Amino acid sequence: MRLTSAQANALVKAAKSKADEIGVAASVVVLDFAGHLKAFSRIDGAWLGSVDVAMRKARTSVLFEMETESVLDNCRPDAQAHGLEQTNGGLVIFAGGVPLKGSDGSLRGAIGVSGGVVAQNFAIAQAGALALHE
């Protein structure tokens, strides 16, 4: 099943709620399962640089169907796919990108968050992702 526009907006809203709660000005991106932009919001005060970082995080999670931080494990100098982060126009491999999976486990899209420290970005992305199943 495809991610609907209403769902994408609900994800952004849930992520922004979490961001407000922890006091982070972030950019929040939702992509569909093919990596195309579905919804976006930049909270007032977020770094301009957060737009591209959030986009790339979500894109990385779509492309490899995993959290961005898990992609990092494969990219380390001694890991099996060192340099993978240079492919696909440039991945972002630190926390903040989370794949969206349906109840059947299939990829529905991804959410990407940038603006805080990585633990905050991950918490915000996860709060957004949870809204998919509400």
Added chain:
Amino acid sequence: MRLTSAQANALVKAAKSKADEIGVAASVVVLDFAGHLKAFSRIDGAWLGSVDVAMRKARTSVLFEMETESVLDNCRPDAQAHGLEQTNGGLVIFAGGVPLKGSDGSLRGAIGVSGGVVAQNFAIAQAGALALHE
């Protein structure tokens, strides 16, 4: 004054309402006055190609502080700036990009819409732009 995240979301919402009303599946982009992404939503069923077109329309309206269709008037073969559309990474010069002006006339940002025929896109963008002053 800067365009707030709340205002950007209100613009997208108003534009989507208009799109629903006239039965068009569109992408709606809101940029700040310097051309950075502030809010975005792609309605279910909109062409994937509409994302980039809507982005470029809004960007064109920021860069030249006018509706995209007015930029076209300067780009025609016999007009003074033929080929202008090739600058700035590629402009879009048909209707659907509308600058957002504050009550003092200063540029606040722009809205870009793609997905329907140009008259529809323009109507949707204008409906969004009107929400700035509500």
Added chain:
Amino acid sequence: MRLTSAQANALVKAAKSKADEIGVAASVVVLDFAGHLKAFSRIDGAWLGSVDVAMRKARTSVLFEMETESVLDNCRPDAQAHGLEQTNGGLVIFAGGVPLKGSDGSLRGAIGVSGGVVAQNFAIAQAGALALHE
């Protein structure tokens, strides 16, 4: 002889004086004879889109050692080099780019201006170019 930094600044200053005199908010670019940026100034209120257009005008004048408008004559559908404007990363072929020639006729660089209508841009660029020989 190479264009010095002092000369490039004098050209920008002369161009800005002319722009102020005729009431145009413009971007002014000076490139050296090899097309590398030497000096730049964006007058308050100039369209953001003018930065890239002024750059491309100056670059076009360096690449073909002529005024941008003269390049246009070669690019018309019935002219000998139709499509030339697509080369070199995209030329700008309406007035506002002027080559800078030394007293021996050799290329020293170029000045590019964008922000007004083309006749204004040309007048501003020419005022800048004249400052080379003062």
Added chain:
Amino acid sequence: MRLTSAQANALVKAAKSKADEIGVAASVVVLDFAGHLKAFSRIDGAWLGSVDVAMRKARTSVLFEMETESVLDNCRPDAQAHGLEQTNGGLVIFAGGVPLKGSDGSLRGAIGVSGGVVAQNFAIAQAGALALHE
């Protein structure tokens, strides 16, 4: 408040004074707070490669509202945002980019300098930045 053209020129002038004083041929870039070019000067003898480096330094400081060297701290292999330098079209994360902050702490733009060794570039950028408050 926006950075004016007069302020941008004063910054470049102050930076160039410092560069002359310490005998460095540098490129000096001033961007507005949204990353658009406001003023530029390349001192005679500066490497051609310094133009792009100075531009990217200033852009990096706008995008993340900090000195370029501080961005580096987040990009190291063991830091939280390893690979961040690959985003936003390519950041530069060694010294020479300095954000310009108003007296209220808000971002006004950034200055970027390249041409000398990093300590020199930083000193030149800082000398320029100080001119904002004169």
